[in-house]
Amino acid sequence: MRIGVLGSVAAWPSANGVPGSDAAPPGLRLRGLLARLALDAGRPVTTEALVDDLWGEEPPDAVGNALQSLVSRLRRALGAQLVVTVQGGYLLHLDPDAVDAVRFGRLVATAKAGDDPVVAASTLEEALELWRGPALADVRRLPFADAAAARLEEQRAVAVETRAALGRAAGDPGAGLDALSDLLAAQPLRESAAVELARGLHATGRQADALAVLDRTRERLAGELGVDPGPELARARLDVLRGTPATPVRGEPEPLRRNGLASMTSFVGRDGDVGRVRSLLGTARLVTLLGPGGAGKTRLAREIVAGLDGRTEAPVAELAPLTGPDQLTGTVLAAVGEPELLVRNRDDTPPDTTMRLLTALGDRDVVLVLDNCEHLVDDVAVLTQKMLEAAPRLRVLATSREPLGVPGEVLHPVEPLPVADAVRLFADRAAAVARGLVLDDTTEPVVTEICERLDGQPLPLELAAARLRTLSLTEIASRLDDRFRLLTSGSRTALPRHQTLRAVVDWSWDLLGEPERILLRRMGVFADGATAATVERVCGGDGGPEPADVFDLLAALVDKSLVVAVPSGGVAPTRYRLLETIRDYAAERLAEAGEQDAVVAAHASWIIGLAEEAEPHLRGADQLRWIGQLRAENGNIAVALRRAAARRDGATAHRIVAAMGWSWFIRGRYEESVTWVEQVGALPPPDIPSVAARTLAYQVLGCIARGAVEEAVGRLDEAIAAAAAAPEPRHPALQLIAPLGRAFGGDSTLLDETARSSDDPWVRAFATQVRAQLAENEGDIELQRVLVREAHQLFTATGDRFGLGMTLGSLGELEDLAGNPGAAAAAYEEAVALATELGNxxxxxxxxxxxxxxxxxxxxxxxxxxxxxxxxxxxxxxxxxxxxxxxxxxxxxxxxxxxxxxxxxxxxxxxxxxxGIAREQRQAAVAMVRHRIELAGGDREAAVAALLEAVGAAIDSHDGPVAAMVVEVAAGFVLASGDADGAGFLLGVATAQRGTLDHGNPEVVATVEGVNNALGPAAAAEAVQRGRDLPRPEGLATVRDHVRAPIREDQARLR
Missing domain, CATH: 1.25.40 (Serine Threonine Protein Phosphatase 5, Tetratricopeptide repeat)
Structure with a gap:
C-alpha cells in the first residue's frame, strides 16, 4: 500500500505507480485520519492528538466513539493490519517510505548530504516528481492540516531552490528554472527564490531578465512590506551587474570543515526530530538536544548536520573526554579550525585562545556541534554566548543532559523512541550478532516487552541486543529486573560511560548535589510518577530536603534529564516521573542509604489517604474528578499493594482494597478487583472492623463478578456477620451485602425493605435497580418498568454516572421491547456517553x-x-x-x-x-445465530440441532429474558414449518418468561402477524393464552418437542 498526501489524500496498491480516481477514502475526517497517521507512519499517534487534530476545539460529545468509528472505517478501507491499536493511540503499520511525504523528505536529505551535484540533482528531481498538487489539498479544513501543509510546502520550495543551485553546480544552469519561476509567482516576496532564479538566468546569459527579477522583488518588498531586501538579494544583484560568475568553477569547491566521523551503524527512527531540528536551526541560533544518557543525542546531532546545506560548515567538538574547563576553548578551536595568520600576534606573543576562536569563526556559515555539555555546562554556556555574540553567522547545536541557560536557547527534548522504532532499532542491532533472529508472532511480543521496559532508549537497547550472542530473547527479558548486571557488554570503542548501563547513569548521578541525590533516590518509590505536591509529601523531610525546597530540586532534576515532566494538557497538575532504568537505579540507591522502609511507608500512607478521601465521592456528582485522580495513580496504587502483600502488611493492604474496591467496580476493572481482593484476603486483617468487613464484602462481590456463585454463597454468612458488627454509619457496601446475598438466594424481602427505607439515597437507588433486575428475570415487566424509572430518578439525584448507566441500559431495553426505537436509541447513547466518561x-x-x-x-x-x-x-x-x-x-x-x-x-x-461468566446465556446467543446461519444455508437438521442447543442453554441459565428470546426464535421456526397453533403457543410461553413479547423485533412482529393470519384473531389469542398460562418451567419444557416436530414430519414423509 502507498499513501499520498502531496496533493489530495490518496491510498493505492504499491504495485500501481499512481493513485486512480477511486483512491481517496470517502469522507473529510476519514481522509484526515489517514493523512494524520501517514505523516507519522510507523510511529504511534496518541488518541488525544488525533482528537485535537481532527476536531480541534469542537469535538463531538462522544468523541472517543467517533474516533473509534473512523478507525474502523479506515481499517475496512485499507485492511485491518495497516491500522494498529497501540497503548494510548494508533499507528499506521507500513514502511514509512510508502508515504510520499516521508519519501520526499528522505530523498531531499539524501540529496543535501551527497557530494556529487549531478547525483544530488537527479535525486531532487525524483523527490519533486512525487508532488501531485498542493499538500493535503482536500483536508485543509481540518485543524492539523494548515500547519502540516505549510511545512511540506516550505520543504518543497527549498527543494526547488536547491535543485536549481545544484543544476548550476553540475554545469546545467537552466535546469529547474521553470519550477523556480512558478514558485516565485506563487510567493512573490520569497527572496531566496528570487535570488536562485536570478542566478540561474544570469548563468544562462540572461542578465537583463535576472536584474528584472531582482528589481521586481525589491520593489514588492518595499511596496507591500515596507522593508529593504536582505543581503543575499543585494549580493546577487551586485554579482549580476558585475558579471561575477554565479557559482564557483565546477570541480573547485571551497572545502568545508565537517569533522564528524562517518556513522558505523544505520540510523533508525528520529526522522521527525531530524526535520524539526533542521527547521529550528533556520531561525534559532542555539538549539540544545536535551535528554538522559543513552537517549541517542550524539547520533541525532550528527544525523542533523549531515544533511545540512552543502555551503554550511558543521564541525563537531567532542566535550565528553574533557576533565576541566581549561580544556574547553582549545577543544572547540581545534574543531572549528583557524587560519595560519592567527597563530601569533603582531608583537610575536601567542593570541588568547578565546580571541583566536572568535576570530576564526568570523563571518563563516557554521553550525557548530557541542557534544556532551552537561559536566561543563556553566563554562560551555559562557563560551557559547561569547561565540554567538561575536560570530553573526554562527549557529550552535548542543547536546546535553541539562539546558545551557543562554538567552535565545531553544530546547528540543530527545524523547524515548516510539515502540515501533525501538523494535526496528533492536532488530537492526540484533541482526549483527544473531543472524537467525526474525521478527514474527513469537519473537515480536518479546522484543516489544524489552523495548518498553528499556524505555525506548537507544543505548540500553543496543546493549541488550549485544547480549543475544549468549542469551535468548526470553532470557534477556526475564533478566531485565537486574538490568545493571545484564547490560554490560558495550562497544570497546565507545566512551567508558557508554560501555555499561550503570556507567551511563553513574555519570549523571556523580554530577548531582547531595540534596538532588536524596530526592532522586526517594522518587524511585513511585511506580508511575507523581505530582509535585505528592513528591513534596512523600519525599520531603525526615533527614532529606524540606518539603518547601523540594520543588526547586525537582525542577533541577528535570533540567538534568533525570526526571521527566509530563504536562497534563489541561487543568490537571503536571506529573513528574522517572524512566524505568532511572527508577531501578534510584531504588538501589535508596536501599543503600537505608531509607527504603521509611519512604515506602510514606508512599503507602499517601495512597491510603488519597483512596480513603476519594471513596465517598465515587457515588456522587463529583465522581469524575476523583476517578481521574485515582486513575492517574493506578501504577502507584498497584505497587503499594504489591509491597504490602510482599511484606504481609495486612493493615496497609486491607485499607487500600477497602477504599479502592468500588472504584474498580465502577470503572469495569473487575479482574483487577478480584485479583487484589483475593490476595489481600489471605493477609492478616486489620484492627479496624469496618475495613475488614468491606474486604469481605468485596470478596463476595468478586465471586459473583467471576461467576463463582457457590463460592460467594459460602462466604456470604461471614461477610454479613462482619458487616453487622461494623460501627455506624455503615458503608453502603456493608448496608447492601446482606440484602443482596439474601436476594440471590431467592429471598428479596430484605432488599425490598432496604430499597424503601435506607437513610442513604444511593443505597436506596442501588437496591431499587437490583430489585428491577430480579423483576425482569421473574417475568414481571410492569414491576421492572416502575422500579427502573424509580432507580433512574434516585441515581439522577445522587449524580452517580455508574448507576445512571445501569438504569439507562435497562430503560433502553424496555423501550426497545415496547417498539419505541427512538427512545431506546436515546437511552443507549446516553449510557454509552456515561460509560465513556467513567472509562468503564x-x-x-x-x-x-x-x-x-x-x-x-x-x-x-x-x-x-x-x-x-x-x-x-x-x-x-x-x-x-x-x-x-x-x-x-x-x-x-x-x-x-x-x-x-x-x-x-x-x-x-x-x-x-x-x-467469562454467564456461559449459558452466551451459549444460547451463539446457538441462535448458528440456527440462523444453518437455515440460510438450507440445512434444516443442523438448524434444529442449533435451536435445541439454544433451548437447553436457556433452561440451564434460569434467565427469563434469554429464555424468551430463544422461544421467540423457536416460534418463528415452527410457524415457518406450518404449525401456526404451535407457534402461537410458543409466543405465549415467551410472554410468560419475560412478561411481554419483543415488539421491537420485526421478526417477532412478523411471527405474531403470521399466527393471527393463519388462525384468526380468536384462535390465535387462545393459543397464546395456553402457553402463557403454563408455569414458566413447564412452558420451557415443551419447547423442544415443538422444535423437533417439523423434522419428525420431514422424516415421516421421506419414509
Missing part, C-alpha cells in the same frame, strides 16, 4: 452492543457492524463480551448473505465461550 471499558462495549442490536432491527447493518467492531476493540473483563460481539457480527454477515464470514465470526464466538 466493561460496561461500554455492552452498551454499544445494545446499540448495534437496535441498528440491526432498523436495518442499518453498516452502523451495527461499526458498533460491533468498536466494541471488539475495547471489550475485556469477566462478562464474555467478545463472545457476544462475535456472534452479533456473525448475525450481521448472515443477514448480508456472506455465510462464510458469518461462520468465521461464529467459530470465534464459540471459542470465546470458555472465557
Amino acid at each position: 471499558d466493561d460496561d461500554l462495549p455492552q452498551f454499544m452492543l445494545q446499540e448495534a442490536r437496535l441498528a440491526i432491527r432498523r436495518g442499518d447493518l453498516d452502523r451495527a457492524r461499526e458498533l460491533c467492531e468498536n466494541a471488539a476493540d475495547i471489550a475485556a473483563g469477566p462478562f464474555g463480551v467478545q463472545t457476544m460481539v462475535r456472534s452479533t457480527l456473525a448475525e450481521i454477515e448472515c443477514r448480508t448473505g456472506n455465510i462464510p464470514a458469518a461462520r468465521r465470526h461464529l467459530a470465534a464466538a464459540a471459542r470465546d465461550l470458555g472465557h
